[in-house]
Amino acid sequence: MIAASSLKVYQELWHEMSVNHRVQYVDGIPNGIEVVKRDPGFVLLGPIDTMKMYTTGDCSVVVLNEGILPTYFSIPMKKNSPYSSYFSAKIQDFVEHGFIDKWVNDYARYVEFTHNASSQCANSTQSQVGYLSLDQAQGAFWLLIAGLLFSILILSIECIIRLLWGW
Numbered sequence: 001m002i003a004a005s006s007l008k009v010y011q012e013l014w015h016e017m018s019v020n021h022r023v024q025y026v027d028g029i030p031n032g033i034e035v036v037k038r039d040p041g042f043v044l045l046g047p048i049d050t051m052k053m054y055t056t057g058d059c060s061v062v063v064l065n066e067g068i069l070p071t072y073f074s075i076p077m078k079k080n081s082p083y084s085s086y087f088s089a090k091i092q093d094f095v096e097h098g099f100i101d102k103w104v105n106d107y108a109r110y111v112e113f114t115h116n117a118s119s120q121c122a123n124s125t126q127s128q129v130g131y132l133s134l135d136q137a138q139g140a141f142w143l144l145i146a147g148l149l150f151s152i153l154i155l156s157i158e159c160i161i162r163l164l165w166g167w
Contacts, residue, residue, distance in 0.1 A: 003018070024042065026044075029044070029046050030054060033054055033058075033061055036061060037060055037061060049104045051063050052108055053107060053108045056108040056112045
């Protein structure tokens with residue numbers, strides 16, 4: 001993908017990788033992260049969600065913006081598979097409704113918990129997307145219920161006044 005790109009920045013990156021041999025291959029993301037930690041002259045290219053999972057809570061590594069490569073996930077299937085349109089629609093629904101991001105964030109928190117790491121890094125360049133629990137959001141529901149009850153009370157008073165005075 002980098003080699004075939006028409007964008008100048010990717011062509012320069014490919015030139016550095018192929019012609020100048022400024023590339024080092026590693027066996028897996030965790031090993032690549034260790035190389036980056038040992039030598040600040042290295043960067044690691046990999047799938048953004050996997051990188052986030054392995055670096056959550058590690059303040060010595062920063063994951064940059066997601067815009068370097070325009071791919072996300074792919075599921076290969078046999079040509080003319082009867083399931084391809086179904087899976088395409090379902091995956092699109094999952095992405096649009098935020099399920100994929102939620103699952104990735106939940107798994108990243110699980111990885112952080114299993115490594116006993118804290119995600120409170122002082123110099124983080126990313127904001128963490130937070131989700132409200134029902135306990136945190138219940139105030140909005142109570143306010144909605146109170147508003148509905150107040151509206152019903154005012155409507156009842158208005159109906160009683162109309163009946164009594166005949167307006």
